[in-house]
Amino acid sequence: MRYVWNLVAIASIVSAACPYMDGEPALKGRSEGSNEQFLDQFTVDDSDSYLTSDVGGPISDDHSLKAGERGPTLLEDFIFRQKIQHFDHERVPERAVHARGAGAHGTFTSYGDFGNITAASFLNSTGKETPVFIRFSTVAGSRGSADSVRDVHGFAVRFYTDEGNFDIVGNNIPVFFIQDAILFPDLIHAVKPSPEKEIPQAATAHDSAWDFFSQQPSALHTLFWAMSGNGIPRSYRHMDGFGIHTFRFVTASGTSQFVKFHFKTKQGKASLVWEEAQILAGKNADYHRDDLWEAIESGNGPEWEFGVQIFDEKTAESFPFDVLDPTKIVPEELVPFTPLGLLKLDRNPRNYFAETEQVMFQPGHLVRGVDFSEDPLLQGRIYSYLDTQLNRHGGPNFEQLPINRPHVPVHNNNRDGAGQNYIHLNTAAYSPNTLNAGSPKQANQTVGNGFFTTPGRTVTGNLVRKTSPTFADVWSQTRLFYNSLIPVEQQFLINAIRFETAQLKSSIVKSNVLIQLNRVSHDIAVRVAAAIGMTAPDADPSFYNDNKTAFVSIFNTTLPTIAGFKIAVLASVSSPGSLTQAAELATAFAPSKVTVAVIAERLVPGVNATYSAADASTFDGVIVASGAESLFGTNATASTFFPAGRPAQILGDAYRWGKPVGVLGTASGVLAAVGVPRGDGVYVGDGHATGFVSGFEGGLGVFKFVGRFALDS
Ligand code: HDD
Secondary structure, eight states, rough: OOOOOOOHHHHHHHHHHTTTTTSTTTTTGGSSSOOHHHHHHHHHOOOOOBBBBBTSOBBBSSOOSSSSSOOOOTOOHHHHHHHHHHHHHHOEEEEOOOSEEEEEEEEEEEESSTTTTTTOOBBBSOOOOEEEEEEEEEEESOTTTTTSSSSOEEEEEEEETTTTTEEEEEEESSSSSSSSSGHHHHHHHHHHOTTTTOOOOOOOOSOOOOOOOSSSSGGGHHHHHHHHHHGGGSSSGGOOOOOOOEEEETTSSSSSEEEEEEEEEEOOOOBBBBBHHHHHHHOTTHHHHHHHHHHHHOOOEEEEEEEEEEEEEHHHTTTTOTTTOTTTOTTTTOOOEEEEEEEEEEEEEEHOOOOOOOOOOOOOOOOTTEOOOOOHHHHHHHHHHHHHHHHHSSSSSSSSSSTOOOOOOOSSEEEEEEEOOOOOSSOOOOOOTOOOOOOOOOSSSSSOOOOOTTTTTOOOOOOOOOOOOOGOOOOOHHHOOOOOSSSSHHHHHHHHHHHHHTOOOHHHHHHHHHHHHHHHHHHHHHHHHHHTOOOOOOOOOGGGOOOSSSSSOOTTTTOOOOTEEEEEEEOOTOHHHHHHHHHEEEEEEETOOOEEEEESSSSOTTOOTTTTOOOGOOSSSEOOOOOOOSSTTTTTOOSSSOOTTHHHHHHHHHHHTTTTTTGGGGGGGGGHTOOOOOOEEEEEEEOOHHHHHHHHHHHHHHHHHHHGGGOOO
């Protein structure tokens, strides 16, 4: 038997767990290593081992202990009881929100020494590396729901800094639905499936959600972002992340400024279209987690530039909105983005439960140099996350789980509790003490490099249960967002609202929705009303503005990289030439890190998937190889290997969903057969890959050919 916690690993666990051992703490400086190195000490390798009980003795557990071969199982069968009991307790409560998600490890590298704006140590020198773990998620769905549902997406980042863990628990949308944390249970109850039927899963296309949105119009701005392409990103890699609230950066000497945290994707922002996202939810419910996993495994780990919008409190007072209101962005025209470093994900978790499921983020995980603002949504979150972790873990020691442990030693007087891992040697677990020479000592701004609240941060006021009047205008920035989209994005947004509101049963809710939409734009209200058999209220120009901001549109850019994209080459086993050409295409696309999946009727060498399994929604582009044309059009050969018309459907869907499509050599005739007109994003090659490939790569960078989508006249 070999239980592979080797002696070195055990020694480091012991020293990690015993912060009061003689000499320097063993983990000091470990944050310079990767998360992988840190977590190595907790891994279990079962190779070449015998099965043991939970307490280490070798056993066999493939039969229960019975009184006779046909007899009952005996109470003395501790092996049976241990195995079944552990199984019975395998699940922990899923997250109350953001239950569905995927995570990965990586590294943050600081661009410089930013000591002039923050005392945060992970930003104090050029090239300084800090391990990170990010978990992406959707909000409303259960743990087993589909990745491509329409939703706000979580973007939670943990920096394992050398002064403790710092979490930014953000979203891919820079604003939030409500302005006061006390409304969060109301928001979530309205959005989650109905209590009696638990329907619909992971969707807001139901009455209670829109009842809440229209009664609580602070939700409109976030709702508009979610109904746009931001609600259905191409992948986790293709979305930005935002800290949303205003925070403070504080320097070592105590001067502070407001900051907004941003993570800007280096892959470019890209979005699915709605029908494609819906079909994808059935064809590959794990699409986003697959994409992230594959990108990292193939060496194309995604990157984000981390930075802030930084401004002093006096400047904030000049803005026509309140920066403490989480339903507002600070347009980059007012305060530009200051890049601080690069974040790269490069390692997948080795155990989903231990790492991704047990990571427990908290907005209250702050480090020296960062402070809260008075945003009432943020204030409430500081409580809720700690509380929910207690519920999920069943006790207060969840910070000791490997994925949650800081990479620096923990010294405090918190003691005991379920699942206590540490063997504390200090018997004077209180402060002040003399029996342990006063340790652990209090650390603050000047002593011990401690966390400190911004000096001079003052608040005054009467106790009130009210929203600040400075939070009252919830329509102007909703309209600012809408104005800043290109026409096809505006159309998608309107179509999304049409799709959702057409499923509402209550005409009162529908008319309340129209009242609110009309305060954003009369045009939107009219266009939605037309789809749901209602009449829009009269225009109210007192609400309207023509302002625009850059950086919010998704569809008007070309992606900076297509690495990690996947295209389908449609081939036929009855045309060996088409398979050869597919293989040539795979080689030709390899330098741009685009993967080719060869699709054919059946699996033979060189074919990656069958027509019955393949679907256009899972590919970023589709090419028909020369020789595969017999599978298309009215004379297509019937086959028992796939549903009738599937090859044509893959090509046609790809075109309808705005993807680049291509045909080579003798397959060029299939365009007409499938009803795909020649035009932007339709590539026709003479039978050879060369010039064709670079054109097609350009099409992948365009990603969505927006001219193919209809606009309201
Ligand atoms: Fe929250 C999870 C993001 C408001 C209460 N939230 C959670 C996660 C993300 C966010 C990304 C998943 C973290 C992970 O991957 O483990 N939440 C936000 C953002 C908000 C926000 C960006 C507004 C700006 N949340 C918010 C409020 C409350 C909560 C106002 C309660 C008062 N959120 C929770 C929670 C969760 C959570 C119930 C569920 C699981 C967890 O905390 O760890 O406590």
